[in-house]
Amino acid sequence: MITENQNVLLTIEYDGTHFSGWQRQPGKRTVQGELERALSELCRSQIKLNGTSRTDAGVHALGQRASFTASFGIPVERIPAAANNILMGNRLAGTGDVRIISAETVPPEFHARFSARGKKYVYRIRCAEKPDVFLRNYRYQITKKLDINAMREAAMHIEGTHDFRCFQAAGGEEKESTVRTIYRIDICEEGENEIALEVCGDGFLYNMVRIITGTLVETGLGKRKPHTLADIIAGRSRQSAGHTAPPQGLYLAEVYYDFL
Amino acid sequence: MITENQNVLLTIEYDGTHFSGWQRQPGKRTVQGELERALSELCRSQIKLNGTSRTDAGVHALGQRASFTASFGIPVERIPAAANNILMGNRLAGTGDVRIISAETVPPEFHARFSARGKKYVYRIRCAEKPDVFLRNYRYQITKKLDINAMREAAMHIEGTHDFRCFQAAGGEEKESTVRTIYRIDICEEGENEIALEVCGDGFLYNMVRIITGTLVETGLGKRKPHTLADIIAGRSRQSAGHTAPPQGLYLAEVYYDFL
Numbered sequence: 001m002i003t004e005n006q007n008v009l010l011t012i013e014y015d016g017t018h019f020s021g022w023q024r025q026p027g028k029r030t031v032q033g034e035l036e037r038a039l040s041e042l043c044r045s046q047i048k049l050n051g052t053s054r055t056d057a058g059v060h061a062l063g064q065r066a067s068f069t070a071s072f073g074i075p076v077e078r079i080p081a082a083a084n085n086i087l088m089g090n091r092l093a094g095t096g097d098v099r100i101i102s103a104e105t106v107p108p109e110f111h112a113r114f115s116a117r118g119k120k121y122v123y124r125i126r127c128a129e130k131p132d133v134f135l136r137n138y139r140y141q142i143t144k145k146l147d148i149n150a151m152r153e154a155a156m157h158i159e160g161t162h163d164f165r166c167f168q169a170a171g172g173e174e175k176e177s178t179v180r181t182i183y184r185i186d187i188c189e190e191g192e193n194e195i196a197l198e199v200c201g202d203g204f205l206y207n208m209v210r211i212i213t214g215t216l217v218e219t220g221l222g223k224r225k226p227h228t229l230a231d232i233i234a235g236r237s238r239q240s241a242g243h244t245a246p247p248q249g250l251y252l253a254e255v256y257y258d259f260l
Numbered sequence: 261m262i263t264e265n266q267n268v269l270l271t272i273e274y275d276g277t278h279f280s281g282w283q284r285q286p287g288k289r290t291v292q293g294e295l296e297r298a299l300s301e302l303c304r305s306q307i308k309l310n311g312t313s314r315t316d317a318g319v320h321a322l323g324q325r326a327s328f329t330a331s332f333g334i335p336v337e338r339i340p341a342a343a344n345n346i347l348m349g350n351r352l353a354g355t356g357d358v359r360i361i362s363a364e365t366v367p368p369e370f371h372a373r374f375s376a377r378g379k380k381y382v383y384r385i386r387c388a389e390k391p392d393v394f395l396r397n398y399r400y401q402i403t404k405k406l407d408i409n410a411m412r413e414a415a416m417h418i419e420g421t422h423d424f425r426c427f428q429a430a431g432g433e434e435k436e437s438t439v440r441t442i443y444r445i446d447i448c449e450e451g452e453n454e455i456a457l458e459v460c461g462d463g464f465l466y467n468m469v470r471i472i473t474g475t476l477v478e479t480g481l482g483k484r485k486p487h488t489l490a491d492i493i494a495g496r497s498r499q500s501a502g503h504t505a506p507p508q509g510l511y512l513a514e515v516y517y518d519f520l
Contacts, residue, residue, distance in 0.1 A: 013393055014393060015393045015396075042269065060394070085500070096391075096393065097393050097394045098392070098393065099390075099393050101390075130361075131356075131360075133273055133274060133275045133356065133357050133358065133359050134275050134320070134398065136275075136356045136357065138394065232271050
């Protein structure tokens with residue numbers, strides 16, 4: 001039984017440490033590249049994936065999404081196990097760091113990126129005098145304590161619909177508009193010395209979550225006053241915002257679609 | 261101020277993933293090699309470390325110990341920060357995965373390995389239908405549930421003083437005696453799907469903890485009866501014991517000395 005030209009949506013998790021990011025690049029190990037290789041082998045045709053978020057090198061994903069159209073000899077729900085088997089087969093190439101969690105059939109017009117209504121990123125920070133060697137690729141490790149209340153007050157200025165040009169890194173593609181809506185930013189204390197910064201929004205500019213995090217961290221360290229966030233946003237200048245937090249702490253957590 | 265020929269004991273933690281084990285080897289990145297390089301730079305002389313445990317490639321340490329004799333221009337308690345700085349300087353070489361936690365002066369006759377009275381290893385197992393990509397280097401991931409009570413019953417036969425030749429891998433150095441004392445094995449459930457196997461003993465043969473773990477895992481899967489452990493030990497044959505569990509789940513947790 002061959003299912004012809006089915007549009008399929010994948011949910012994917014990966015440890016971004018040993019990837020040159022999501023996007024396919026010649027001669028580099030990327031998440032898209034690895035997945036396309038495995039899926040092309042499985043489908044016996046050249047597969048092109050449309051990923052929702054082009055995560056940077058070192059950035060992780062708990063719920064990345066990607067869609068593709070192909071014909072299959074197996075039921076769609078068996079794609080994860082079969083593709084993961086191929087991915088794991090290249091053990092020597094350092095694999096085991098990307099895994100397809102699920103696959104489902106979607107309407108022909110569906111596109112993982114353009115159909116997305118929003119995304120949630122989580123940025124994980126560890127505040128402790130001594131860094132943890134086991135978390136070096138999975139947390140932004142800061143040796144000082146952060147003032148969570150100041151960070152929460154600052155975050156309130158970011159929530160809502162604004163022109164976020166101040167949080168856009170150079171090097172991103174030129175976007176028609178830099179207006180985005182941040183539905184909410186939750187700053188949660190987890191255990192004794194961990195902070196999770198959850199950012200939900202309808203879309204994100206290049207490096208936006210990492211620059212928001214860097215700016216909030218500087219606020220938590222007392223280098224910026226919470227109320228200045230309003231001026232930073234209004235000024236629309238990257239120079240007024242804080243540093244770009246490192247990729248290691250960032251996780252693409254969830255993608256929202258209307259029908260799912 | 262130079263302190264002449266001080267004997268110093270270090271406590272070290274490392275993520276063993278990207279090391280070819282503890283022991284110095286030409287042309288390979290090893291924990292001993294990296295530390296000796298940093299300490300030699302710091303002390304401006306060729307430093308040779310005596311490590312307590314020669315952990316295998318992929319095995320981690322929370323409390324490895326190593327001693328060395330040298331003359332210093334700085335107080336002993338400043339060695340960790342200074343040496344860690346040098347270790348972190350080689351960022352491109354993938355460092356950040358080994359860190360000296362503390363340094364203290366010990367009597368001239370002290371030797372990190374020969375003065376040790378015992379060690380504690382922890383072996384971490386994760387039982388879940390789907391493997392976690394973020395834990396692939398830090399847990400033994402098993403897709404079935406383990407019978408903890410059967411494992412605990414089996415472990416009771418291992419505790420005590422026995423000839424443990426059955427748990428010694430080929431390839432280790434020929435030891436005069438294969439008699440060792442296992443003070444205790446604790447099998448703790450941690451959260452919903454994690455098991456920590458803590459093994460304390462006065463000494464360990466080559467791969468002993470990993471073979472004990474493999475044998476206990478097979479017992480937990482119902483492939484062996486708990487009471488057969490007594491026969492396996494009495495039989496003194498490696499063939500009767502279980503498989504060697506992978507290095508990823510193993511942590512050298514603590515080393516015991518009389519005076520500390």
